[in-house]
Each structure stands twice: as C-alpha cells, then as structure tokens.
Amino acid sequence: MRDGKKSLTGQVVRFLKGSLLASMLLAVATPATAQGDDQRALKARMAGTALSWAAENGRLRQFMEEFPKGGDIHTHLRGAIYAESWIEWAAADGLCADMSVPALKHKAKESCAASGWLTAAEAQANEEHRRALINSLSNRSYVPTLNWSGHNDFFATFARINVSPKRLGDQLANVASRAGRQNIQYLELMETIILPELFPLLSGVQLSGDLAADYQMLMSGPFGQAMPTLVASARTQISAAMARKDQLLRCGTDRADVGCDVKIRFLHQVIREFEPAMVYGQFILGWALMKDEPKVLGMNLVAPEDGHVALRDYRLHMRMIDHLYNNLGPRNVSLHAGELTMGLVRPKQLTFHIREAIEVGHAKRIGHGIAIAHERDSEGLLEKMADEGIMVEINLTSNDTILGVKGKDHPLVMYRDMQVPYALSTDDEGVSRIDLTHEYMRLYTEHRVPYFELRHSARNSLTYSFLPGGSLWESEACKKDVETGAEAGAECAAFLKTSEKAQLQWELEERLRVFEDERRIPERKRTSFK
Incomplete structure (x- = not known):
C-alpha cells in the first residue's frame, strides 16, 4: 500500500x-x-x-x-575586470593609450603626446579607438588567424593593461558587485600583491638546486632582510583595498550594494615565467603571507603552462613547493596543471603535470586539468583524485577559447564519470567577457547536467574552498x-x-x-x- x-x-x-x-x-x-x-x-x-x-x-x-552558486574559487582579479573599466580608470587617472598596440600605458615622459600616445581620456572619447582598446584588452571580436590563436589572444591582454595602484579597491568593488547580483556568496581571488619590489632583491641571484641551501642563502641576504617589510606592505594594501571596496559599495549604510554581502579572500599567485630565484622568492613570500595575513588563504602558480620557463622548470617548481611545505609547514595549494593539449606542447609534456602537482606540489585543487587523459596511468590518477577529494576547477569558456576544448571533448566528461569532485569557475571573466552565470548556462546546455548536479557543483565551491574550519558535511547534526x-x-x-x-x-x-x-x-x- x-x-x-x-x-x-x-x-x-x-x-x-x-x-x-x-x-x-x-x-x-x-x-x-x-x-x-x-x-x-x-x-x-x-x-x-x-x-x-x-x-x-x-x-x-x-x-x-x-540560482545560488556558492563561490567562484578560480578567478584572477586582473582578468576579472572588463576592458571598459580599465579604460575608465585610466582616463580618470591620467594614463595614456598607445594605439599602435593598442594598450594602456603609464606616462613615460612629461606627457602622453611626447611618447607618441594619446591620453586614455582621448582614446575613450573616440569610438574607433575605444572599440580597438576593448578588443585588445579582451577576447571580444577575436577571430582565429594565421599565427594568432585564442591562446595568444588571451594571454596577450595582460601586458596591455595598466592601472593606478590605488585602484585595487575599485577592482574588488567591481567583482564583488557583479558576484552579488548573481547570488554568489564568496570569491577566492588570485592576485599578485607584491612583485616589482622583488626584482632588485632577486634579479641575478643564482640558485644551486639544493633547495634547503638556496632557502638559507635567500633568507640571509637582502630578500630575507626585506621580508617583514614586504609582508607588511601586502597587508597594508589588502586592508586599504578592502576599505575602499566597502566605501564604493556603501557597505554598512541603507544604500549598501548587494556586493557587500560577498566574502572576499585571496590566493597568492606566483608568476612562473621568471628565473628560479624569482619564483622561489615568490613562493617564500607566499608562505609568509599565508601565515601572517588571514585574508590570504592559499597560493597558486600562474602564467602560461606551455611557456619556455614554465616547461623547463615545472618539476623544479613542484620541488620548491614541496620543500617549503615540509619545512615551513603545510599551506593551502591549488595549482594550474594540465592546461595543455596535444599540439600545444610535445606529447611527453602532457604526461606528468597533474600527477606531480598533486604528489609533489601538494595541490588540494587542480585548475583546468585538461590533459588528464594523457597522464601516465590516467585512470589510476582519476581514482586517486576521487578517493582523496582532489577537486578540479572547471573553466568551460576559458578552455574553449585558449585550448579549443569544449563539449564532449572536455575532460569534464571523464571527471564526472570517475566522480572526481569539481566546481565551475570563471578563470578570467573580464577577458573572456562572461560571468559565472554564463558558465552554469554552458554547463547545462553542453553537458545536460541535472539540477541536482548543478547544486552539487555550487556546494563543492564552498566545500573545497580554503576558508578555515570544518565542512558543514562533517557534522552529522548539520x-x-x-x-x-x-x-x-x-x-x-x-x-x-x-x-x-x-x-x-x-x-x-x-x-x-x-x-x-x-x-x-x-x-x-x-x-x-x-
């Protein structure tokens, strides 16, 4: 009955x-x-x-x-800003526009004209120039041509962006407001807070390959002596930026923007396309920041994984992380790994990046993971990821634009089959001219995932975030x-x-x-x- x-x-x-x-x-x-x-x-x-x-x-x-989406935990702050915002800020701050690229520039001489450039305000006011700048600072209007791929178009944008340091808080307000309008609660933003200061401290420094000895050498020299100042500077910049964000969004008032309810935390991003001492120094700084700044919850490696130095030093970079992890204490690590395809690199370079990111680099999460099918014993690696809860950060539009991978060819099909946890993320929503809502739409239309799985992805974005404390699902009562x-x-x-x-x-x-x-x-x- x-x-x-x-x-x-x-x-x-x-x-x-x-x-x-x-x-x-x-x-x-x-x-x-x-x-x-x-x-x-x-x-x-x-x-x-x-x-x-x-x-x-x-x-x-x-x-x-x-739809409540939880968080976006694979998003680069610099890449999350739309080109129009960069142009508006450049115009307001007296920056220049080099229309031969096109790119935004800081003044190199007494005026923009002296360098052969326009003011950013002049470029913004001219519709043809404005249109060209937007296209140059994003993937808008991108069309594949000979010797110019989506990969090239994507990564070229970052060198063309220039902004006043005072705009860090404006960037946070920008992305928080957009997230709030989409029912997103949390952003885990990748950002390099300290970089120019490192060049005079680390340029020309040669490492021996003995990472313990190299650590002692770096910390006993100018870099180590400057460490307290570098950490203090990063903390001051983060605090000022968060205050500026709150001011712009009118947080704490009866006119507060919906972005005020979005929690923001940071991942220290290490740019891997530098010589070893510069990369190691960035890692060491990240370890200190994760220890001393509560808003910096983890770290990641950035820059094209197929770059010359990135490929040459990949295993060295994993060893650097391993040394710090074992000697300075565990930290939260998420790594871009396997953002590669056949043809972009040689076959041998597709076979180990994801596994080494996990087994040597201590990655709790993998960004992209496109090359998983090429990994040695890929089925065993997938089982390991499922068993150990190593999550994959899925970026559908980014993978389509940069690598030409989409639909049934996307390894999401395999990750789902093997029950590897995943969550949707945007990667660089401003450059790609998308948002997280767009990615959920794409997940549904391309992969026909049921509502329950959409909900599971949203839950995963918080479960596998680096926020402190136990997961809700660890409490039987909850x-x-x-x-x-x-x-x-x-x-x-x-x-x-x-x-x-x-x-x-x-x-x-x-x-x-x-x-x-x-x-x-x-x-x-x-x-x-x-």
Whole structure:
C-alpha cells in the first residue's frame, strides 16, 4: 500500500508541476519522520522541472542568475575586470593609450603626446579607438588567424593593461558587485600583491638546486632582510583595498550594494615565467603571507603552462613547493596543471603535470586539468583524485577559447564519470567577457547536467574552498538539519560557531531552500497563436 501511495503521489506531482496540492499529497503519503526529507527532495525535483522549462522558453539566463552558486574559487582579479573599466580608470587617472598596440600605458615622459600616445581620456572619447582598446584588452571580436590563436589572444591582454595602484579597491568593488547580483556568496581571488619590489632583491641571484641551501642563502641576504617589510606592505594594501571596496559599495549604510554581502579572500599567485630565484622568492613570500595575513588563504602558480620557463622548470617548481611545505609547514595549494593539449606542447609534456602537482606540489585543487587523459596511468590518477577529494576547477569558456576544448571533448566528461569532485569557475571573466552565470548556462546546455548536479557543483565551491574550519558535511547534526530543512539545532549551531566555512555553507543551503521554494512553471492564459 505504501508503494502504491508513493507511485500515485509521483504521478500527481508530475501533473501538478509544483502546486500546493502536490505538497499536501506528499505529506499524506509519507511518514511524518521523513516528511522533511521528502519535501526538500520534491522541491529540488520541481526546481529541475522549472529549469527544463526555463531552458526551453528563453528563461535560462534568469534561472541561472538567480540560482545560488556558492563561490567562484578560480578567478584572477586582473582578468576579472572588463576592458571598459580599465579604460575608465585610466582616463580618470591620467594614463595614456598607445594605439599602435593598442594598450594602456603609464606616462613615460612629461606627457602622453611626447611618447607618441594619446591620453586614455582621448582614446575613450573616440569610438574607433575605444572599440580597438576593448578588443585588445579582451577576447571580444577575436577571430582565429594565421599565427594568432585564442591562446595568444588571451594571454596577450595582460601586458596591455595598466592601472593606478590605488585602484585595487575599485577592482574588488567591481567583482564583488557583479558576484552579488548573481547570488554568489564568496570569491577566492588570485592576485599578485607584491612583485616589482622583488626584482632588485632577486634579479641575478643564482640558485644551486639544493633547495634547503638556496632557502638559507635567500633568507640571509637582502630578500630575507626585506621580508617583514614586504609582508607588511601586502597587508597594508589588502586592508586599504578592502576599505575602499566597502566605501564604493556603501557597505554598512541603507544604500549598501548587494556586493557587500560577498566574502572576499585571496590566493597568492606566483608568476612562473621568471628565473628560479624569482619564483622561489615568490613562493617564500607566499608562505609568509599565508601565515601572517588571514585574508590570504592559499597560493597558486600562474602564467602560461606551455611557456619556455614554465616547461623547463615545472618539476623544479613542484620541488620548491614541496620543500617549503615540509619545512615551513603545510599551506593551502591549488595549482594550474594540465592546461595543455596535444599540439600545444610535445606529447611527453602532457604526461606528468597533474600527477606531480598533486604528489609533489601538494595541490588540494587542480585548475583546468585538461590533459588528464594523457597522464601516465590516467585512470589510476582519476581514482586517486576521487578517493582523496582532489577537486578540479572547471573553466568551460576559458578552455574553449585558449585550448579549443569544449563539449564532449572536455575532460569534464571523464571527471564526472570517475566522480572526481569539481566546481565551475570563471578563470578570467573580464577577458573572456562572461560571468559565472554564463558558465552554469554552458554547463547545462553542453553537458545536460541535472539540477541536482548543478547544486552539487555550487556546494563543492564552498566545500573545497580554503576558508578555515570544518565542512558543514562533517557534522552529522548539520547534515540532518540540512536534509530536513530544519533550523540549525543546538548541536549544529555549536558546530557552525567553530567554522567560517560551515557558516557560509549553511547560508548557501538557506539560499537554496528559498530558491527551490520559489521555482514554479508559470501558467499561460493565452498563447501567441490566439
């Protein structure tokens, strides 16, 4: 009889598509102790039906924009800013525009004209120049041509961007506001806070290859002596930028921007296309920042993985991380690894980057991971990632533009099959001219993932973030409260107080409940044919 009631309820629910009566019938057909679980599951299924309707009726953007996404944990701050914002700031700050590139420039002489350039304000006011700058500072209007690939077009943009140092807070306000409008709670931003200061300290320094001895040599010289000043400078810049962000977004006032509710933390990014001493120095600085600055939660390597130095020194870079990890203490590491394809590099260079990032570089997360099928014992590596919870940061549009990998050819198909945890991210949304909503739309249309899996990706973005504290899912009491849709009980509430991560995860579950409660397929009174 119970099975018959469940069957009847399922049929009625399908016909009613989310009506109040469906919920009432479910309550009748289900034991009281399980009603909370079943109600939550029913509403999630109804949200899935609403998603299908939205995709078929031109509402996919609206659905995905409102969908709670948790966080974006693979995003470069410099690449997240749209070209128009760079141009506006350059014009306001008296920078120049070299239209022969085109690129934004700091003044090299007494005036922009003396260098043969326009002022950024002049370029902005001229529609032809403005259009050319936007295209040059992003992938907009990119078309493949001989000797110019999406890879080239993407990475060329960063050298063309120039901005006043005082705009770091403006950048944070920009991305936070955009995230807030998309129901995103958290941004883990990759940014290089300290770099020019390192050149006079490390340029020309030669390493021996003995990383222990090299560490002692660097720390006993000018670089080590400057370390307290470098860390203090980074902390001051972060504090000032966060305050500027709050000011621009009017946080704490009755006119606060939705971006005020977005939590921001940083990953120290190490630029790998330098000589070994410069890279090692960046790693060492990162270790100090992760120890002393609470807003710097982890580190990552950046710059093209197929670059000459990046390929030549890949294993050395992993050894550097390993030495610091084992001697200065564990830190959170996420690494760009396997952002490579056949043809972009030689076959032998596709076979070990992801594995060494995990086994030597101590990566808890892998960025991109496109070359996974080329890794030696790729199936074994996939099993290891699944078993150990090594998450993959999936960047669909970036992988399409830079590497030409998309759809069924994207290794996301394999990661999903092997149950490797993943989360969607944007990589460089300003350069690619996308947002996280766009990536969720793309995930649904290209891979036809069900609503429950979209929700799982959103949850993963916080579960595998580097926020401090235990995961919500480690608490049996909290798991039960989530499943039943109940308020946090005493045991769960006590756990939440111990974990910044769990607090944000709990908030995501609350947002998901609200979102799923509100999903309905609208009833149409008439059609366009009447």
